[in-house]
Amino acid sequence: MSSSKNDTTIDSISFKNLRRLYLFALLTIALTVLVSQFILQYNLNRQLSDSKIINTSGKQRMLSQKLTKELLILHAATDPSKVEMEKKRIDSILNRWKFNHNALVYGNEKLGFPEEKSALLNKLYQSIQPNFEAIIAASHQYLQIKKNEQNPEKLKQLITIILDNERVFLTKMNQIVEQYDQEALEKVTLQSKTEYGILLFTLLVLVLEFLFIFKPTNKKIEILISKLLTSERKALKLAYNTEVLSEIKENSVKELKSLNYAMENTLLYCRVAPNGTLIHIGEKFSKLLHYNKSTTEQRFSQVLTASEKEQHSIDRIIAEKHRSGWQGEITFTSKEDTTIWLDLSMVPVTIKKGASELLIICFDITERKKAQQEVERLNIESSEAKINQQKIISSKIIENQENEQNRIAKEIHDGIGQMLTGLKFSLESINLDDKEKTSQKMEYLKQLSLDIIKGVRTATFNLMPPELSDHGIVSSLSKLCQELSKLTGKSIVFYNKSQFEQRLDSLTEINIYRLSQEAINNAIKYADSTHIIVQLSHSTSILSITIDDNGKGFDLQSVEKKRNSTSGMGLVFMQERIQYINGRIFINSIPGEGTRITFNIPI
Structure with missing residues (x-):
């Protein structure tokens, strides 16, 4: 008796210590x-x-x-x-x-x-x-x-x-x-x-x-359950001999009832016979499945779902694994036509010699599965959006190429072609006997030949300026500003601020040239600017090109919102081209004051 009281006192002290440790851990x-x-x-x-x-x-x-x-x-x-x-x-x-x-x-x-x-x-x-x-x-x-x-x-x-x-x-x-x-x-x-x-x-x-609270608590509970079972057996044999043993039995029953109540309302569990018949189902599990305990004997699979196919699958698992046990995830359609996912563990338990049953413990993972499916759906949508944007970019590139080819063909046909036709007719109409008219036509043919050469040079300059391949990016940008200034009548000035003279690889130079050409053309066409300044500077690792204009500017945020539409792809194309040469683009624009575009390219 004294030993039992001492054990109880020790257990009480241990649980108090565990409680203090648990509160300390939470804090x-x-x-x-x-x-x-x-x-x-x-x-x-x-x-x-x-x-x-x-x-x-x-x-x-x-x-x-x-x-x-x-x-x-x-x-x-x-x-x-x-x-x-x-x-x-x-x-x-x-x-x-x-x-x-x-x-x-x-x-x-x-x-x-x-x-x-x-x-x-x-x-x-x-x-x-x-x-x-x-x-x-x-x-x-x-x-x-x-x-x-x-x-x-x-x-x-x-x-x-x-x-x-x-x-x-x-x-x-x-x-x-x-x-x-x-x-x-x-x-x-x-x-x-x-x-x-x-x-x-x-x-x-x-x-x-876990080591000092949950694990010791688990051991304590195991010891406690073992003691309760031992006490219950002793109480059955010795209840008629002593009132003290009767009290122990009563206390043990109460503790078992408390433990059973806790399991009923906290765990999704049930007990099933080896043939699949439901023996007992916990309160929480019963509420999840909307199961009426007063109904006649049913199989576990029938309690879970009304689908015969799903019932057959669950019965097959019980029939094959009732001796070895089983753990895995199952999904089924409840009687209320809702999909439920369970993480199910099936453990064989021996009740008495020659009699056994299955203890099934489940965890509801429906919300986790729904979250996973939602993540997968969002990933698919994101991938589709990227593919659609790439399709728009590709189609726009093809369209621009077609427009450029049509423009060059029209320029050659309407300009150079007509001049060549005129040259042909003029040559055929020359009468060597009439020296005065022949001299006049020769002067006309010389001027026409010069116009044809100029047209050919203009067309080839638009395709690939010879300055770029012969002298590099600095000379080609200077030439570009001079030519555009003559054609448009606007003040377009180029400054090589850091006296950069280095040659880059051809792919980098042509992309820098096209980017600068696009930015200057935008300032001419859309900004209504009168002055455009192109500045080139460099450090040991960065080549920087800045295009400033005094035009009307624009709202960068409103342009950013149009990136997914065909009307707002200009910035996307510039981004694609600058990223192709591992560079960066910076755009600062103030409505009514002007725009600055800066390209930074590693060298």
């Missing part, structure tokens, strides 16, 4: 989740600030180039009204440029820019400051001298100062943007490592919880 996991969320939100706010800083840094490059462009336009302008308009525009750009620069260097609470920066960024900003101040000072001095219309030679010197410092400013600003990108990447990497650390810690807590 640890909750604290881990809270810390993880705090760190995540903190890092997200920092990354948002970093993205604003990087965006502003990029705008600084654009504003410096726009300032240079506007100064060049002002330098070429002679109309007083246009001069005043350009001065106001330059003042506005200078104010925005100085405000953004001060916010980046000294911080800005409204914009969320920190005052403190890394040592390398401070060093880079100190390095760029002289160029920034030189451009500001030269711009203000230029505007003052331009206002009084005096000292043209001084104006040229100031333009040279601005261009020289602007190129250095762009290079250093690129280094600042790259440093911001690198620091942002380091922050993301640190956040990722922190999250992995928290995840590993949480997994460790779960493993420890």
